[in-house]
Amino acid sequence: MPATVIINRWTGTSGAPTKTNVTSINSRLNAEDAHSTAGTANSILIPAAGTNYSFWAAFRLAISAITGGTVNNIKWFTDGANSLGTGVAANVATATSYVQATGTVGTTGNILNTTNYATLAGATASAFTYTSGSPLAVSGSSSATGDLGDFVVLQTAISTTAAQGATPQETVTFRYDDTSS
Amino acid sequence: MQNLKWLAQYNDNTTLKQIDDDGTKNAYSDIDRSKLLAFMLFDESAVLDGLTKPRFAVYFDDNDGERLVWTRRAFQTVGQNHSVIFHIVGKKTTEQKQGFIMAIAPDGQTLVRDNFVDDGLFDEVIQ
Numbered sequence: 001m002p003a004t005v006i007i008n009r010w011t012g013t014s015g016a017p018t019k020t021n022v023t024s025i026n027s028r029l030n031a032e033d034a035h036s037t038a039g040t041a042n043s044i045l046i047p048a049a050g051t052n053y054s055f056w057a058a059f060r061l062a063i064s065a066i067t068g069g070t071v072n073n074i075k076w077f078t079d080g081a082n083s084l085g086t087g088v089a090a091n092v093a094t095a096t097s098y099v100q101a102t103g104t105v106g107t108t109g110n111i112l113n114t115t116n117y118a119t120l121a122g123a124t125a126s127a128f129t130y131t132s133g134s135p136l137a138v139s140g141s142s143s144a145t146g147d148l149g150d151f152v153v154l155q156t157a158i159s160t161t162a163a164q165g166a167t168p169q170e171t172v173t174f175r176y177d178d179t180s181s
Numbered sequence: 182m183q184n185l186k187w188l189a190q191y192n193d194n195t196t197l198k199q200i201d202d203d204g205t206k207n208a209y210s211d212i213d214r215s216k217l218l219a220f221m222l223f224d225e226s227a228v229l230d231g232l233t234k235p236r237f238a239v240y241f242d243d244n245d246g247e248r249l250v251w252t253r254r255a256f257q258t259v260g261q262n263h264s265v266i267f268h269i270v271g272k273k274t275t276e277q278k279q280g281f282i283m284a285i286a287p288d289g290q291t292l293v294r295d296n297f298v299d300d301g302l303f304d305e306v307i308q
Contacts, residue, residue: 001184002184002253002264005255005264007257022260023257023260023261023262024260024261025260026259027259059259068206068208069208069209072307073252073304073307077301132301133299133301134299134301171258172258173256173257173258174258174259175255175256176254176255177252177254177307178253179208179209179210179252179253179308181200181207181209
């Protein structure tokens with residue numbers, strides 16, 4: 001049987017994070033450290049100048065069932081086309097551990113970089129540079145149940161030209177190999 | 182096709198099944214490649230106690246079982262409650278021998294390449 005692998009979004013403190021299973025639901029990036037499928041209470045304000053950000057969102061795979069095999073070779077990708085609308089970007093990087101997202105709730109998150117997120121692998125890149133043919137490599141391998149691999153940390157960036165309201169939805173995909181029995 | 186199960190046929194007329202008749206599960210890493218004659222994938226509904234109905238079979242006539250490649254390659258999108266699983270199976274290419282890699286889609290469509298290619302589906306398998 002294939003391993004059962006789920007996608008969690010982590011929020012809350014690093015000491016006691018909340019892991020929300022988003023395998024079957026969407027997850028919105030707002031100006032708050034919380035998962036929601038459609039929350040609007042703390043949306044990101046369109047800046048008068050410069051750039052505002054979502055609070056970063058940390059995603060990580062987890063194995064909930066596996067027998068006699070390994071899950072490895074993890075990749076992450078988008079469809080390669082930014083459909084979020086004018087003035088909206090999405091940036092991503094992997095990280096080896098979880099850091100709670102910070103910022104000004106209801107206005108902007110702090111920018112996702114190695115200063116604010118020390119275990120980030122490096123500078124972020126546009127999420128849309130990662131496609132099925134050129135995916136983001138995510139370190140990690142496991143033959144047991146539990147959290148799997150590095151984090152994929154995502155943040156949206158809103159510029160002055162963005163339109164009000166919820167952006168169109170984007171899809172992101174994890175790929176992995178599985179030799180379980 | 183997502184639930185294909187493997188069977189290793191050895192050159193001493195024995196076999197190792199992914200799942201024995203009594204339900205015991207064997208690991209892919211338990212396959213003894215030194216005596217591997219064939220690696221077969223069976224549909225879940227097919228009878229597994231014979232070698233009559235493999236959906237796919239890779240033979241190692243040159244006693245080169247170490248060249249075997251197999252994994253499930255799963256694609257799981259946030260917000261979708263299922264993963265799409267391809268079986269990647271074939272023989273590694275060596276300096277002496279040309280190999281091949283098959284990607285078996287959930288609907289049974291089968292794609293074949295000479296070797297691994299970084300195209301998102303035929304990427305190298307780590308084993």
